[in-house]
Amino acid sequence: MSQSNAIETGSTAASGMKGFVADWSADKQIYQVPWGKAMMWIFLVSDTFIFSCFLVGYMTVRVSTAEAWPLATEVFALSIFGSDPIPLILIAIMTFVLITSSGTMALAVNYGYRGDKRKTVLLMCATAALGATFVGMQVFEWSKLIGYGVRPWGNPWGAPQFGSVFYMITGFHGLHVSAGVIYLLIIARRVARGHYDKKGYEIVEITGLYWHFVDLVWVFIFAFFYLL
Amino acid sequence: MASATGQQHPLGIYLKIWLLLFVLSFFSYLVDYMHVQGVMRWTLVLLLMALKAGFILAIFMHVKWERMALALTILGPPSVLLLLIFFMAVEGNYTESARIQYLGHDANATPAHVSH
Numbered sequence: 001m002s003q004s005n006a007i008e009t010g011s012t013a014a015s016g017m018k019g020f021v022a023d024w025s026a027d028k029q030i031y032q033v034p035w036g037k038a039m040m041w042i043f044l045v046s047d048t049f050i051f052s053c054f055l056v057g058y059m060t061v062r063v064s065t066a067e068a069w070p071l072a073t074e075v076f077a078l079s080i081f082g083s084d085p086i087p088l089i090l091i092a093i094m095t096f097v098l099i100t101s102s103g104t105m106a107l108a109v110n111y112g113y114r115g116d117k118r119k120t121v122l123l124m125c126a127t128a129a130l131g132a133t134f135v136g137m138q139v140f141e142w143s144k145l146i147g148y149g150v151r152p153w154g155n156p157w158g159a160p161q162f163g164s165v166f167y168m169i170t171g172f173h174g175l176h177v178s179a180g181v182i183y184l185l186i187i188a189r190r191v192a193r194g195h196y197d198k199k200g201y202e203i204v205e206i207t208g209l210y211w212h213f214v215d216l217v218w219v220f221i222f223a224f225f226y227l228l
Numbered sequence: 229m230a231s232a233t234g235q236q237h238p239l240g241i242y243l244k245i246w247l248l249l250f251v252l253s254f255f256s257y258l259v260d261y262m263h264v265q266g267v268m269r270w271t272l273v274l275l276l277m278a279l280k281a282g283f284i285l286a287i288f289m290h291v292k293w294e295r296m297a298l299a300l301t302i303l304g305p306p307s308v309l310l311l312l313i314f315f316m317a318v319e320g321n322y323t324e325s326a327r328i329q330y331l332g333h334d335a336n337a338t339p340a341h342v343s344h
Contacts, residue, residue: 020296031298041302052309056316063320066333073260074342085344092257099253103246106288113236148342158339205235205290212288216281223277227260228270 040206044213047176051217054169055224061161070157072226075145091226094137095218098177101130102215109208112201117191120204124188127211131181138174142167169221176214183207235290245287252280 014022023030031038062069077085108123145166149156152164187207190196196203256276259269286292291299327333 016296020300023295023297031301032295033298038298041298045302045305048306049309052306052312056309056312059313060316060320063317064323064327066324066327066331066335066337068337068339070339071342073263077342077344079344088257088260092253095253095257096250099246099249102249102284102288103242106242106246107239109235110237110239110242156340157342158337209289212284216284216289219277219280219284223256223273227256227273 034202034206036206037202037209040209044209047213051169051172051220054165054172055220058165058169058225061165062159065159065161067160068158070155070159070162075148075150075157076141076226078144088226090137090141091222094134094141095222097130097134097137098215098218101127101134102212104130105208105211109201109205112191112204115201117194117197120201121188121192124184124191124204124207128181128184128188131177131184131211131214135174135177135181138170138177142170166225169225173214173217173221176217180211180214183210235293237290237293241287245283248283249280252276252283256280 023032073087074085076091077087078090079085080089104123105127108120108127111119111123145163150163150166152167154160155163184207187203191201191204253276256273259272259276264272285302291302294302328335
């Protein structure tokens with residue numbers, strides 16, 4: 001039988017669905033990754049459910065309210081140097097900043113595995129700086145909306161749920177970015193000090209997973225909250 | 229490829245995906261900028277969103293190269309959320325119709341325009 005073959009030759013030999021069955025039935029460690037990485041993934045899956053609760057909750061209140069939903073394209077328009085308001089421009093810049101940070105993070109992971117400590121630390125610090133820039137722009141956006149009179153219980157344009165959904169979702173995401181900046185700086189410092197010279201650089205990949213996840217969540221927020 | 233020794237891949241693939249994410253984001257911004265509306269807007273926004281999320285997961289987060297046991301742990305449980313989305317959409321639509329029918333809400337309310 002092919003199944004017994006897979007077990008005899010070791011579960012790492014088989015891949016795809018055969019590997020899936022072999023890994024789960026091998027009577028030993030299921031995930032062939034460092035424990036820290038498996039735990040980060042478990043955390044990220046649980047975080048997925050938290051953000052999903054917010055986004056599905058947002059969908060439910062938006063579908064169920066008979067009041068008009070404010071036009072995001074107008075609410076988040078911004079005039080630059082006295083120009084006509086450009087729709088969603090700040091959000092677009094924030095999106096590009098976050099994607100740039102994801103790119104620098106991916107490179108940091110790559111250079112980490114190559115053993116290039118200097119580049120890894122520099123790229124991690126660049127990622128943290130871009131993350132801090134993102135949070136700064138979000139603070140600016142919040143202060144604009146507070147200035148317009150958007151509150152969790154009401155706003156000048158339509159359905160009052162707009163404010164509560166906006167502050168809840170972007171606030172929780174911003175908290176994740178802020179935590180990620182701190183996390184990145186702590187790990188970058190430890191990498192620079194040579195903590196992982198012997199242990200290996202999986203930690204950079206694990207930190208990267210968290211950071212990419214924050215970018216991933218923004219992809220959904222950008223689409224559902226700002227564009228649709 | 230995926231093992232305890234970690235995920236090591238050529239630099240080029242990261243740079244290509246990085247560039248691709250910029251292009252996809254630019255297009256999703258264009259959807260709003262060009263005022264694409266209706267079914268076309270939903271199709272484009274959701275398609276571009278799925279592509280971006282897929283590339284981040286597959287390449288940047290290395291799920292493409294992970295063993296099936298880990299990949300299914302990551303992707304399996306969240307896929308049940310599609311059912312929740314469906315249920316809550318049905319429920320939300322029912323609530324809205326009840327509000328219009330019994331509470332006299334205006335079905336064709338339009339939002340106030342924003343003055344900057």
